[in-house]
Amino acid sequence: MGYLVLTRKYRPQNFNEVVGQKHVTQTLMSALRHGRVGHSYLFAGPRGVGKTSVARILAKSLNCEKGVVENPCNECETCISITKGSAIDVIEIDGASNRGIDEIRDLREAVAYSPSSARYKVYIIDEVHMLTKEAFNALLKTLEEPPSHVVFIFATTEPQKVPKTVLSRCQRFDFRMLTEKEIFSKLESLVELESIDTDEETLNLLATRAEGSIRDAEGMLEQLVSYSEGRITIGDAKEVFGFIGEESYMKLFEGISNRDEKIIIEGVEDIIQKGYDLRELVYGWLQFIRKLLLYNLDIPDPTSVEINKDLKRLAKSVSPEFITAVLNLSTDMEKDIRNIPYSQVFIDLSMLRMARIPDLRDINTLIEELGGHRTEEKKKSYTKREETLTEVKEEPLTDVGELWQRIIKTIDKTNGKNFFKSFLKEVEPVSFSNNRLELNVPSSHKEHLKEDIHLLKEACKETFGFDVEVDIITTQESVGEALKDDPMIKKIKEIFNAEEYI
Ligand SMILES: [Zn+2]
Incomplete structure (x- = not known):
């Protein structure tokens, strides 16, 4: 089977067979049914979505021996000759290779003659935006006073390049990308x-x-x-x-969300080793992240065929804010790779940058805190805190500061964990009640503390002899100090268009 045989063999032969362009075909069919024939049509839309196929069906509907019909019979001689491309009165011109004034002059002369056997002379000009300015001017004269037996069908992927004077004389149909x-x-x-x-x-x-x-x-x-x-x-x-499989991207994304730099570098290397093109890597990655975001937000993607359970699980393991931030950095990466298409280091760096996106489970709270605004919910939690403080006061024997010092002492006695020890010094104990310890933690350390919370709990148990739950809160000041100038936060503010709160 030769290349493009399939496409030709199964090209739609009537409007009902056209996939995905119902808004176009229905309008055309209705016009044909009522005998409303225009003299110039413009079919705009991406490549390979059916513009020329629809143009040919329209040519057949106009010239079918059964009369002007909403769908061609495809059996009469005229229909068959148009399908074969041998009809004298249906002329297809490739605007890309016949773009000069001479061709259009020839066309203008030919237009004057009546069709030899068909009802209409139909000119299908593909990629019409490629015509030269002079050619357009010559064409315009014909469009201004079209002979009644002539129909023009222009097809273009770039309607914005077609002069307004021409556009204004056409009935325009916009074809869409297929899902x-x-x-x-x-x-x-x-x-x-x-x-x-x-x-x-x-x-x-x-x-x-x-x-x-x-x-x-x-x-x-x-x-x-x-x-x-x-x-x-x-x-x-x-x-x-050279398509990269989804499993490679899943591995990379896991590396990013787990902040595992080794996995990321290995993942990129692995893809390159298999001989994939870097641009294909980046392009596929963008599609992949977009899909993850849809899965995360539970937006059923109308264009997608099936649900991938592993993908869904992965998408749900992070916050939508995190994926959005990754998507944003990925778009930058896609823009930049055009200039440096062979740099693996660039890909490595871009991916590592993604792994440094802070965990933004509650971006709104963060932004509000930065700007000093708090939601009702947040206010409530602060109110709760005050109540807890009152309770603490009612327990005269418990001084939370003193309890905290005892915990610190226990931790200081353990070996290593120097990093953990040092940032614990910046933690401010707030309350201790009903076996719950509440700590005020600078937001820059919040994640570290969460990661090593088991160390703290162990120390509590060792100190007091019973299990203690630890609640972490973050105050406005500490967040502001730590994050106000963080470039990533600035970026995120941009993404979420949060300037008004700041
Ligand atoms: Zn026919």
């Missing part, structure tokens, strides 16, 4: 029609990587058909197109 689901279904039906031996997982990967273009998806499937001897596996797809 993964739509592409997947189309591939599934192709596989069935052609008895291609493959599985859902492989088709799913192709659908994801086609970036909304059905033509690309079909092209990839076809390449795989000629590549594999028998069954097409996901391994074939990864090998032929």
Whole structure:
């Protein structure tokens, strides 16, 4: 099977077969039904989504021997000749290679003649934005006074480059990118029609990587058909197109969320060793993080085909704020890799930077604290604290400061843990009541303390002989001091557009 045979063979032949562009096809069908024929149409949209296919179906509907119909019969001679590309009155011009004034002058002369056999002369000009300024001017004259037997259909991926004077004379239709689901279904039906031996997982990967273009998806499937001897596996797809598997990204993300620098460096190295392109790594990574965010937020991704349980678990292991911050840094990385496409060190550094994003489980609280604003909930928790303080006062024998010194002494007696010991000195004991110790911790140390909280609890048990729960609170001052100038916090404020609170 030759390249692009599939695409040609299964090109939609009527409006009902067009995938994902219902908003366009329904409007066109209704216009045709009512005999409202325009003289110039502009089909705008990304590549490979069906613009030229729809243009050809429209040409057939206008010229079908059964009359102007909402869907062509595809059986009459005219329909068949248009499908074959041999119809004299349907002229396809590639704007990219015929972009000069001479071609348009020829066109203008030809336009004057009536169609030889069909009802309308239809000019389909693809990539119309490529025409030169002179060519557009020449074209405009025809568009201003179009002969009644002529219909222009312009297709473009860049409508913003088409002069306004031309745009204003066209009925414009915007084609959209296809969803993964739509592409997947189309591939599934192709596989069935052609008895291609493959599985859902492989088709799913192709659908994801086609970036909304059905033509690309079909092209990839076809390449795989000629590549594999028998069954097409996901391994074939990864090998032929250099796709990086999700499991590699999952490992990298785990490294980042666990702040495990070794795993990160190894993960990147592992991907490079397999011969993957750095840009593919970055591109795939962006898609992966985007997907994680959707999973984390429980937003059912309408474009996705199936739910990956491992991915969901991973997504739920961190906060949405963390993923958003990773996504933000990843977008920067994607922008920068264009300038330094061969730098592995750059990728390493970017990923390590992501691992240094602070844990932002409650970004709103953090931002409010920075700005001195507190939510009702936060106020409540502070109120609670005051109540606890009152309780403490009612227990004359318990001096929390003295108890804290005893705990510190116990810890000082243990070996090592110097780092832990040193920042404990900055911790301020607040209350001790009902076996609960409340500590006021500078936010810069909050995470460290949380990590080593078991050491503290052990020390408490050793000191008092019973289990003690530890509550950590952070005051406004300490947060402000520690984080106000942190570049990462500044970045996060940007992401969440939190300037108004500051
Ligand atoms: Zn027909």
